[in-house]
Amino acid sequence: MEQIEKIIDEKIQGQALVTDNKKENTKKLFIESYGCQMNMNDSEIVASILAKEGFNTTQNLEDADLVLVNTCSIREKAETTVRNRLRKYNAVKKINPTMKVGVLGCMAERLKEKFLEEEKIVDLVVGPDAYRDLPNLIEEVDAGRDAVNVILSKDETYGDVSPVRLNNNGVSAFVSITRGCDNMCTFCVVPFTRGRERSRDPKSIIEEVREMQEKNFKEITLLGQNVDSYLWYGGGLKKDFKKASEMAQATAVDFAQLLDLCAIEFPKMRFRFSTSNPQDMSLDVIHTMAKHKNICKYIHLPVQSGSNTMLKAMNRQHTREEYMELVDNIFRIIPEMALSQDMIAGFCGETEEDHQDTLALMEHVKYDFGFMFAYSERPGTLAAKKMEDNVPHATKKRRLQELIDLQLKHSLYRTQQHLGKTEEVLIEGTSKKDPNKWKGRNTQNTVIVFPKEHYKLGDFVNVKVEDCTSATLIGTAVDYSDNN
Numbered sequence: 001m002e003q004i005e006k007i008i009d010e011k012i013q014g015q016a017l018v019t020d021n022k023k024e025n026t027k028k029l030f031i032e033s034y035g036c037q038m039n040m041n042d043s044e045i046v047a048s049i050l051a052k053e054g055f056n057t058t059q060n061l062e063d064a065d066l067v068l069v070n071t072c073s074i075r076e077k078a079e080t081t082v083r084n085r086l087r088k089y090n091a092v093k094k095i096n097p098t099m100k101v102g103v104l105g106c107m108a109e110r111l112k113e114k115f116l117e118e119e120k121i122v123d124l125v126v127g128p129d130a131y132r133d134l135p136n137l138i139e140e141v142d143a144g145r146d147a148v149n150v151i152l153s154k155d156e157t158y159g160d161v162s163p164v165r166l167n168n169n170g171v172s173a174f175v176s177i178t179r180g181c182d183n184m185c186t187f188c189v190v191p192f193t194r195g196r197e198r199s200r201d202p203k204s205i206i207e208e209v210r211e212m213q214e215k216n217f218k219e220i221t222l223l224g225q226n227v228d229s230y231l232w233y234g235g236g237l238k239k240d241f242k243k244a245s246e247m248a249q250a251t252a253v254d255f256a257q258l259l260d261l262c263a264i265e266f267p268k269m270r271f272r273f274s275t276s277n278p279q280d281m282s283l284d285v286i287h288t289m290a291k292h293k294n295i296c297k298y299i300h301l302p303v304q305s306g307s308n309t310m311l312k313a314m315n316r317q318h319t320r321e322e323y324m325e326l327v328d329n330i331f332r333i334i335p336e337m338a339l340s341q342d343m344i345a346g347f348c349g350e351t352e353e354d355h356q357d358t359l360a361l362m363e364h365v366k367y368d369f370g371f372m373f374a375y376s377e378r379p380g381t382l383a384a385k386k387m388e389d390n391v392p393h394a395t396k397k398r399r400l401q402e403l404i405d406l407q408l409k410h411s412l413y414r415t416q417q418h419l420g421k422t423e424e425v426l427i428e429g430t431s432k433k434d435p436n437k438w439k440g441r442n443t444q445n446t447v448i449v450f451p452k453e454h455y456k457l458g459d460f461v462n463v464k465v466e467d468c469t470s471a472t473l474i475g476t477a478v479d480y481s482d483n484n
Contacts, residue, residue: 021056029055030064035072071107073189106193173217178224186315186382197238219270227273228280230255256284263292272296279317286333298445302342306361307354338368338444346375346396348387368414370407374400412470422464424481448473
């Protein structure tokens, strides 16, 4: 089952952030994040904004002047966890009555009235586009007033805020390139919690990558709810592009061009990106990936279902046939490409035939790995308002298990293709199971473990693959790769 939870990485859920403390700062900030990688990245932005307001991070909840929890609305489990944490904070508040508690992120947008008025469990509520307003909001709270800002912005991208890099391996980092989403999938709460889609100035992206390179990071993941639809034409919402001047349209930078810029500017840096939406994925992106060795040959390409009826009900802007044609084209241009999926089992009205269509699509693609969930209704989404969640729980569970079993079979098939090959790996840390082994990933995003020998964290190493499980390759380092 280790494949299933990769996108919401359970290991980093709820870890308190640690940053380099400034001597002159006297106040203490305790900040925890739940949910997606965008949230982890946003917490780094918040820590950066508050460092200028006199806050150092602490890992000790009891010492904190300000406690913030960055929240997620994607799944019920994430919301339940956050509620439990808020109860814990309030128990601590009894010992430390001056401590202030705030909710950031997607749940803030969704449950603002509940948190402040009905449950009276927090002092401030701050949505994903309002982090710059934190200093003012904290002043409001200090003056004894509740503080709320969940206004979703048309242009906030935090392009000029340099995130404080926290709790990571010092080798790979995330750089946000878009915020929000325009896709309005009926099962998804993101457009309502993170707003409409807008892109960040490519200059500020290149600058941030340069900073990361100077700090010796070796791999950057370009991050967005939907990176393929990245489009910079001088600022503003993606949907307003048609209204832009001819000049602005002619000189716009799309995702393929941004990737190309990054790869050329930083030839020794490895690039990944997440998440992609099939309807926006152009073959220009695939050709750019083919052209540059330092763009990893891996795409997370969520499909959600293999049934046209379900895709329509989900308001996905592609059919099963279009998706399979896209996949065939990707493999034609880059045969060694690795693909991963998101799949929902038991969406509203899903029949056995729809489910079989999904299994057949998986057989066609043979994904390297995937993230599969049984459908759970999210309040505020179109599906919750207009559709009946009518697939019985036991049926959802069985279908989910069938998806997982098939995915594990395909994952093993894909890892076996690497046996006997020598592949470039970036060392990211020590293997969880064996302290004498390094772990890293190849260009396809598959984890490889191998004996440490004299190699160091952050080295690019050629590793000969000798064995595998469905999730991991096992091998021996041959020598350094030419990327060091």
